[in-house]
Amino acid sequence: MARVVILGAGVSGHTTASFLGKWLGKKHEIIVVSPNKNWNWIPSNIWVGVGAMQPKDVIFELEPVYKKINVNFKQAKATTIHPEGDASHAGGFVTIEYTGQGKEGTTETVEYDYLVNATGPKLNFAATEGLGPDNGHTVSVCTYGHAEHASEELAAAIERMQKGEKLKFVIGTGHGMCTCQGAAFEYIFNVEQVIREAGVRDNAEIYWLSNEYEMGDFGMGGMHIKRGGYITNGKVFTESIMAERGIKWITQAHVSKVEKGIIHYEQLDGTIGKLAFDFSMLIPPFAGVGLKAFNKAGEEITDKVFAPNGFMKVDADYTPKPYEEWRAADWPKTYQTPLYKNIFAAGIAFAPPHLISKPMQSVNGTPINPTPPRTGMPSGMIGKAVALSIRDMVNGAVEPTHTASMAEMGAACVASVGHGFFKGGAAAMTVFPVVPDFEKYPDFGRDTDLTFGEVGLAGHWIKHTLHHLFLHKAKLRPGWTLIPE
């Protein structure tokens, strides 16, 4: 009997666990270690952040779901990985510390035959002084708890405007090295919509503040779309959406510090700016969750297993090279770690070989460029490919059997606002591939038929459908395997 341990029960880890439970759960042991007892459909946190949904609408308890497929759930966080074992363990193991199940604070070692690191990002608010809801002055929508707090702050701001005050709103990225611009993009339109619906739009000045070189970069080097007889850069459409809604924008910005009511930022051209705010949601930079690795002798090998940003090294080409020489083939395919063939990293937890957007530095030497996004669809697809490979390896395959390169897969993203069947709107986008492949698509790096974007009610319907479909799938309800990642 083999034992597969999956660290993290987010989009990626939960996908891996669900499929491995279904395929191997009866004969082998599948263990999920994750510090939160709930699963969260993170994209819908945006709606929690404007009060349109409650946390209970975007979460459910994992343990009862895992019971259905013989997956053992440990509500704990992993702290160390020992891929070679140690004096008292013949094989690899992880150390975990319980955060629930009545064992809070207790540590335990869990041995594995296969390990999947799907621990996602650490929300690194500490990288910017004054950032974030806990020790800073900005709100966040990255967790359902943060999003609930954001909605309370937003409601309070709206109340102030209803009493006649004029307020400033700043939404975007809180550091020069952030990713996840798409989430902030969706949030700014939801905030604008809610303010408009409250009848106080004239009292709100709204700013988009971002580390993107141009609007619409989204950490993917932007995208080109066929429209009106031209192939046009997404910058035009993104600016159009902002202009239509009266939102101002500041790009190429690294937020260096946030004080109560004031954001300090630096731009690529060296401009040092200040932006006053009454309500601000800035996405934090992401880092790995801080797992440490040790060899058999107990010596630390974290720098061999993980990249300096804390994400796990996998089968990518990490050789440093200039932007012009980046290739699709640099991106990992199987997500197996090079040193340990029984360890995989899926979703945000894997270390990308380099950025997707062009690296930039301000005249003062500050890096100001988005880092690569790993959105829901790639995270889910990577999780499934890893599950397929492990299933086959448990059954005798020597090497991973499935691939899911971000340079060979697309992604769909829908930013939706408003409520009700006829009242909403959305920008629906697809890109193919996520990582541009200039060898295959020399002009724009992408397939211009499969890369498209469109604004309208249809996207809003799609986003709502996806919310219900993905929750249905994640709860492993009948037919869940038919719903694609």
Next chain:
Amino acid sequence: MLEKKVINTRAYKQDYFPPIPTATTKFFRSCAIWQFFRFVIINLKMIKVVSKSHH
């Protein structure tokens, strides 16, 4: 005395340069019948993207 009127508040501001949707474009964005048709098309596109992504 003649009142001084500010009549040009938009030119050369940031939002003067991007394309702004016309009333027709806005109508089609929210016209349920047209959007139902677009719903089908966008879903087909997404299914194509998903199926090309699986290996």
